[in-house]
Amino acid sequence: MSKIVQGLYYTTHHDWVKVDGNKAYVGATDYAQHALGDIVYVELPEVGEEFGVEDAYGVIESVKAASDAYAPLSGKIVEVNSELEDAPESINEAPYEKWLVAIEMSDASELEKLMDASAYEDFCNKEA
């Protein structure tokens, strides 16, 4: 059973979202890192780029596959976790600590469309 953290929002792409004021930190869930396997490369956008919901903002590449990372919310990138450039494998080690980007939300009501921890747990069980 993958680890799921209470108090976060979740997406069907297995991303977690942690809200901090008008900022949303986005990362990959434990389920996602298990599915991907050893992560070897993360390609992130630049600060200032804007994305809509479901826009691909980056790439996570593992030894098995390359997957797009989709924006869970619309808004502007205000921070990127550049330490992942040299240590992408840290996502495997601590998925809920290693956020990928921080988005300045342009419409906080979009959060209502995301899952909470228990809905995400059901979703994962169905996926499995």
Add this chain to the structure above:
Amino acid sequence: MHKYIPNTEADKKSMLESIGVSSIEDLFSDIPAELKLGRELNLGEPMSELELVKHMNELADKNKSDFVCFRGAGAYDHYIPSLINHMLLRQEFFTAYTPYQPEISQGTLQMIFEFQTMLCDLTGMDVANASMYDVGTATVEAAVMAVQNKKKCKNVVVSKAVAPETRLILHTYLKQNDIEVIEVDTADGVTDMDKLTAAVGDETAGVIVQNPNFFGVFEDVEAIAGVAHDKKALLIDVVDPISLGIVKRPGDIGADIVVGDAQCFGSALNFGGPYIGFLTTKSKMARKMPGRIVGQTEDTDGKRGFVLTLQAREQHIRREKATSNICSNQGLCTLTVAIYLSTMGKSGLKEVALQCMNKAQYAYKKLTESGKFKPLYNKPFFKEFALTSDVAAADVNAKLAESNILGGYELECDYPEAKNGLLFCVTEKRTKEEIDCLAQVMEVNC
């Protein structure tokens, strides 16, 4: 029996029966009739082996293959050590296709690994891919990498002293990517620095320079790299790999991506192909590099082994996002390069480069002695130099051909300003006698 295929009618009949169709035509029933030729191919009658060898020899005899070659311009007549064919023609290498189950092909992987390692050493870069078609495609792929590297870019800048063919290929490709190719004029045989500085802007992804350039002249790569880097553009350096035996490594003078054609490393002229493009770059660009990389690792028993460690995944998984359609490499030519460099070694390559340069200097001196032929440019060069005279270039070459000499490349077709210009190339294969003979014919007969 078919003209070229050895199966008998009985063979065909039994094969067709076993798959449940009545004729070969049935196998092509999904191709609309109007697309089919509707007749036999217009080919000659079959021949016995003896007749065929005779026929091919007659065709080959029509070639002027005994000319002494003083022409380069991208295709070079360098010495090919006899060791190469002994290794190259081994069937394990010669008949092998691209390794789809790569780890089974340890020999092929090791050969590619050695190729990459030596190319990185030579160019002063961190990573090399497993080779590309030729210098043109390698340059294009480098340009596409530069575009990938810089968001919101709109153009790449290329010096007109980059080979004309390479620039044509660049235009063809980049048109599809909506990237403008800005060409920069030359001044006295090198890239015009003022014009280059004016052309390179914030929206420039990469600057492409050839060194030594198409005219054989050395460019100030460091200064050009400075212009590129000031605008956060990458410097793409197109090199003559033979020159790397004696000149500073591109990686040490500001190049971000190094490309070139390694035909000069052991491949024959081959009527213009197959040649072998190479591309090397810094670690930080490795993920953007097309093609594949072979890595060295250990198996579960700790034994050394080779793996395909990084191929642009998009080519297999996310093809709609691919930035390159290169997923092959010039395997046999790669092997040629690996054998050539292993045979020559560092000192051997240095010797080849020095001989090219010294002999080219001697030829230049001999050909310009009387003043009948004048240098087009007054700049340091490697193994090629451009001359001009009052005689049309084609006439000079016609006279040289009468003496079984392949004269210089006629520059006017690509560079109208180089009136009566001839680009001569002198490799380590040329002897003093051959050079003296060239000078004699040009002086007396032209």
